[in-house]
Amino acid sequence: MTVSGFLSQLLQLAIALLLAPLLLGWVNQCRAWLQNKSAPSLLLPYRTIRKLFHKDAVVAENASAMFRITPYVVFAAMALAAAIVPSLATNLPFARAADAIALVGLFALARVFIALAAMDLGTAFGSMGARREMFVGFLAEPALLMVLFTASLISGSTLLPTIVETFTQRDLAIYPSLAFAGVAFTMVSLAENARIPVDNPATHLELTMIHEAMILEYSARHLALMEWAAALKLFNYSCIGLALFVPFGIAQGNADASAILGATPVLIAKLAGGGLGLALIETLSAKMRIFRTPEFLGTAFLLAVLGMLVNLLLGS
Amino acid sequence: MAAMTGIPIWAQLINLLAAVLLLLAFAMLSQRRVLSLINLFAAQGFALACSTAIVAWATGQTHLYGSAALTLLLKVALLPWLLHRLVRKLDVRWDVEGLLNIPTTMLVGIVLVVFAFNLAAPIEQLASTITRSTLGIAMACVMLAFLMMITRRKAIPQVIGFLAMENGLFFAATSATYGMPMVVELGIALDVLVAMLILGVFFFQIREQFDSLDLKHLEKLKESE
Numbered sequence: 325m326t327v328s329g330f331l332s333q334l335l336q337l338a339i340a341l342l343l344a345p346l347l348l349g350w351v352n353q354c355r356a357w358l359q360n361k362s363a364p365s366l367l368l369p370y371r372t373i374r375k376l377f378h379k380d381a382v383v384a385e386n387a388s389a390m391f392r393i394t395p396y397v398v399f400a401a402m403a404l405a406a407a408i409v410p411s412l413a414t415n416l417p418f419a420r421a422a423d424a425i426a427l428v429g430l431f432a433l434a435r436v437f438i439a440l441a442a443m444d445l446g447t448a449f450g451s452m453g454a455r456r457e458m459f460v461g462f463l464a465e466p467a468l469l470m471v472l473f474t475a476s477l478i479s480g481s482t483l484l485p486t487i488v489e490t491f492t493q494r495d496l497a498i499y500p501s502l503a504f505a506g507v508a509f510t511m512v513s514l515a516e517n518a519r520i521p522v523d524n525p526a527t528h529l530e531l532t533m534i535h536e537a538m539i540l541e542y543s544a545r546h547l548a549l550m551e552w553a554a555a556l557k558l559f560n561y562s563c564i565g566l567a568l569f570v571p572f573g574i575a576q577g578n579a580d581a582s583a584i585l586g587a588t589p590v591l592i593a594k595l596a597g598g599g600l601g602l603a604l605i606e607t608l609s610a611k612m613r614i615f616r617t618p619e620f621l622g623t624a625f626l627l628a629v630l631g632m633l634v635n636l637l638l639g640s
Numbered sequence: 641m642a643a644m645t646g647i648p649i650w651a652q653l654i655n656l657l658a659a660v661l662l663l664l665a666f667a668m669l670s671q672r673r674v675l676s677l678i679n680l681f682a683a684q685g686f687a688l689a690c691s692t693a694i695v696a697w698a699t700g701q702t703h704l705y706g707s708a709a710l711t712l713l714l715k716v717a718l719l720p721w722l723l724h725r726l727v728r729k730l731d732v733r734w735d736v737e738g739l740l741n742i743p744t745t746m747l748v749g750i751v752l753v754v755f756a757f758n759l760a761a762p763i764e765q766l767a768s769t770i771t772r773s774t775l776g777i778a779m780a781c782v783m784l785a786f787l788m789m790i791t792r793r794k795a796i797p798q799v800i801g802f803l804a805m806e807n808g809l810f811f812a813a814t815s816a817t818y819g820m821p822m823v824v825e826l827g828i829a830l831d832v833l834v835a836m837l838i839l840g841v842f843f844f845q846i847r848e849q850f851d852s853l854d855l856k857h858l859e860k861l862k863e864s865e
Contacts, residue, residue, distance in 0.1 A: 503659055504659065622743040630753065634662065637773065
């Protein structure tokens with residue numbers, strides 16, 4: 325790993341860390357507009373995080389070390405994932421170090437830690453949220469892997485940068501299998517990021533919440549890290565989606581600071597479009613019953629499998 | 641992979657529309673609401689009409705334009721309109737109940753798709769059309785529609801399954817042999833239309849008799865059981 329490569333990597337990571345709350349703010353703003361409400365400020369997530377960092381942390385008496393280290397583990401996992409996903413440039417040291425399957429494993433690690441920490445205190449809400457999270461997770465993960473495999477079948481590699489490079493360097497062609505994979509990926513991302521058909525990010529209504537139930541016991545800097553990690557997760561999933569389905573504008577080859585900064589406006593434009601789409605989906609759909617989730621994610625899995633089958637049949 | 645870039649754009653479009661047909665077949669399989677089912681059927685008809693028109697344009701088979709227009713008229717406009725009217729008149733907007741639950745149906749559907757793709761593989765070798773690779777998808781659509789007819793209990797979804805099966809057959813004919821002769825196509829179109837009208841009358845009769853469109857009543861031999 326060269327020094328300049330390391331610096332570029334740091335730059336990309338810094339941009340990802342800074343953009344993630346902005347993306348969350350943008351989605352919330354779009355959602356408010358679409359629902360005819362007055363929109364919160366675009367910078368609200370930053371202010372929330374700043375406010376939380378300035379508060380004193382309260383931790384329950386019977387909390388174990390697990391409960392304390394979880395926010396750091398989760399945040400570190402999401403930050404590492406942000407370094408691996410080729411959001412701005414493909415030729416970065418971390419992006420080549422781990423493939424898409426390792427990335428899914430990293431998300432799983434964060435999920436396991438959040439769920440364990442939620443159960444650590446033994447509160448009813450925490451355990452319920454953890455159980456539901458694992459319930460959603462075990463259905464979403466295979467579907468996500470299948471989506472990644474569909475793209476890997478086309479490009480012949482599970483490395484995300486290689487997938488991006490093969491897609492952009494080839495003549496423009498229509499891949500029907502990617503249409504299936506795209507629909508499946510959207511469904512999985514909605515479930516994984518606790519968005520509306522599966523979970524409502526804006527509610528603290530006890531019977532419906534999943535993600536919020538798990539982080540209910542956290543406060544101050546721990547909560548800030550959890551919120552930031554959630555924003556980063558949304559950012560990471562968006563960037564994986566962009567890398568797989570709209571891989572244009574990502575810097576290739578020489579990845580120095582100027583190339584990365586040059587790719588940033590394109591990324592922001594793509595994320596703005598994606599965020600608007602997410603807000604649209606969330607406005608148009610209603611939250612489903614938790615026991616409908618297997619059906620929703622089962623459909624996602626089947627679509628991803630269908631994508632692979634179609635790919636094998638049509639050779640495309 | 642590399643072969644993909646060598647294929648002309650219209651063939652890619654046909655492949656895409658074939659995939660959309662399959663996607664819509666699965667969507668119909670998983671749909672609970674009657675009205676959405678009808679809309680999905682109309683969308684499937686539209687995708688079919690588009691792909692037929694593209695095949696016609698690409699191969700210069702002018703009679704295919706006729707069948708594309710026929711599909712558009714019949715399956716996108718007329719039949720959905722008739723079905724909508726039927727639903728309104730019979731007042732059957734309730735959710736569709738299946739014999740199997742939806743995830744199981746979808747799993748069976750995936751198995752059917754694999755089966756259809758394998759079945760179509762040797763036939764594709766024999767066909768000489770450029771669209772032959774979509775034959776597997778067409779057969780999968782036929783089988784999925786068949787599955788829908790088997791797993792649904794109510795009369796209207798079964799009829800939609802029947803119509804969707806006809807969509808799949810039509811697509812199979814287009815992809816394997818550039819479509820059937822015009823006379824045959826017209827005959828089939830008329831058949832479907834007449835079947836639809838007769839089944840519409842049937843629905844009223846069934847409901848008159850049993851106060852429900854659930855076809856399990858028809859399986860009983862005696863009235864008192």
